[in-house]
Amino acid sequence: MKPGHGDQLLAEGDPEVAEEEQELIDAFRRQLDRGMWAAVPTLDAGRHEAVLVRDFAEVPRDAERVIFFPPAAGG
């Protein structure tokens, strides 16, 4: 998510392929280094959920995407 723009694709790859996994890890770290929060949407028994992750290793292996958004601040 980017202010004024909506969502943008940052990186795409197959985590089972070592080279692509490394690209995904690098992209993930760049976003977290910028202070972004990372959420993984999930569907649990038909119920829509989201998990916040702080490390690439926490991303479920069957996840289809990770959504980065600016961190929350008191408004």
Place this chain on the structure above:
Amino acid sequence: MPSGSSSSHRQRVAEVQALLGASLALIALALCLVAFGPTLLRTIRGLRARRSSLRFGRRLTEQELAAEQRAEALMASVVGDEGLEQYRALGFLHVFADPEADGCPGYGYLIYPHRPIVSFDARSGRLLNELCVSFPDRGDRDADGRLPDADDVLAKWMAIRGDELALLAEANIDPPGRQIDPDQARRDVIRLGEWATSPSDASPSDGLATAQ
């Protein structure tokens, strides 16, 4: 000196009368505060809430419109089509806490775009707090403005679902009525209940059907 004594007596009487008058005025003021204080407070809060809800609209630019459309598409892909339908119809998303022993969630949140999140008692509908939170992208110099409305709502939704305590730790928590008209929020709780019980729109999988 009888005349001097009489004058002194009259002065004392005048002092006592003045003291009595002041005491009566204080008692009357205290009674008025007790009787009308809560109403006065509500009126002041209502005026403040109404004043803060004054808004001016403008047509979105093509770029903003495209961003909103992308944001709504992303929202649908995360919360489902029924969630997007609710957002479009009611103007907010919601989250309920996990069900308690009686199967009913203890509380819920109304999530508005670029306005505070409102927490409410899911059983009584009583408003609990306003959670003021925003998502400024301080790390991106190219970032212009704020998140599209649907993205702002989705970010709040994901943060509550994903790590409610982390969001609460960042939010400024105020009593109801600070920024959102409490009458409007109470109406929205009722609208949410009606939306949830509408046969065509109910989504038990989202916990809507369990709360009133």
